[in-house]
Amino acid sequence: MSIYEISILISTVLCLILLRVLYVLLKIYTTKCDLQSSHDGLRTILCLGSGGHTTELLRLVKSLNCKKYNPRLYIIANNDKSSEVKMHSSEISQKDYSFTKIPRSRNVKQSYSSSVLSTLHAFTRIIPIVYGFKPDIIFCNGPGTCVPLCVVAFVLRCLFLIDCRIVFVESVCRVRTLSLTGKILQLFADIFVVQWPQLRNDCFRAKYFGRLT
Known part of the structure; x- marks a missing residue:
């Protein structure tokens, strides 16, 4: 040739x-976001951040139908001990969940230049996790950890390797402007939810249902 x-x-x-x-x-x-599953439940990934992000997302998880959204796989940063404890406490009566840890794409106060390598490292760890689990849906609410996760899921969907939908709920602490994660994910998340009405003007696709957390 x-x-x-x-x-x-x-x-x-x-x-x-x-x-x-x-x-x-x-x-x-x-x-509209269409969720189709070839099995009984929807294979669900939940991306936990740290501190308030984890607390907010776990509050949302409590309102989910655990029979519908199962099995559940939690993604946690490898140095986030508190989120792991909160996750186990939240799921104490359930058995159809698991968790895995990934490197942070960017640590607090880490320079943007050095975060390029750490982000690439995070991508290499996330690809086999997402492809192996083959989620139907991903829930996330703003931690930087979820950016490479959602990018990988979107790319694999474009390549016909998985059929996953992304639901992003902006943190309740974002009152007037979107987080950096939100600004990125508004471009390709299937559902983008804000918790303050004024944020609907800051995102061209935002849905507002009031306070969720």
């Missing part, structure tokens, strides 16, 4: 991938 033929092949593949990405984004922006 000549170099010209290889370049044509590569260009064709890239164009097909781009069309697939645009199709998925169009579907996200123009249709």
